[in-house]
Amino acid sequence: MSTPYIISYDLHAPGQKYEELKKAIIGFNGAYIKILESTWLVKNNLTPDEMSDKIRSIIDSNDRLFITEVTSPYQGQLTQDDWKFIRENIYN
Numbered sequence: 218m219s220t221p222y223i224i225s226y227d228l229h230a231p232g233q234k235y236e237e238l239k240k241a242i243i244g245f246n247g248a249y250i251k252i253l254e255s256t257w258l259v260k261n262n263l264t265p266d267e268m269s270d271k272i273r274s275i276i277d278s279n280d281r282l283f284i285t286e287v288t289s290p291y292q293g294q295l296t297q298d299d300w301k302f303i304r305e306n307i308y309n
Contacts, residue, residue, distance in 0.1 A: 219247055220286055221307045222265065225256040226272070227281040237275050245271075248306035252295055258287065260307045 224242060228235065243249060245268060247261025259268075265284040272282055289308060 219260045219262055221258065221260045221288075222268070223256060223258055223283070223285055223287050224268065224272070225253075225283045226276065227255060228276060229279050229281075230277060233277070233280070234275050238272065241271050241275055248302075250299060250302050250307070252293075252299060258303065258307055 226238070228238075239251075242257050242259060245259055245261045245263055247259055247263075249257055249259040249261075252258050261268075265286070268284055269282060276282060295303075
């Protein structure tokens with residue numbers, strides 16, 4: 218069963234591999250949306266450990282990463298398109 222997760226990160230050094238990180242997150246084979254500058258909401262069948270292992274192979278040791286399951290209720294200030302995507306693809 219697919220689970221919704223927040224993936225948030227801080228990449229500290231210049232010239233980081235943002236595109237590689239984006240490709241890894243998209244490659245988790247599920248629904249995904251970038252909701253903030255360094256925060257994604259994803260829904261897939263992977264565990265936080267599995268996602269973390271894949272991301273850690275890309276980021277540096279001084280970077281930061283946080284992955285957690287998201288349950289409802291939830292709230293925030295996003296665009297109407299973001300909320301529509303979230304309702305239809307993450308919490309459907």
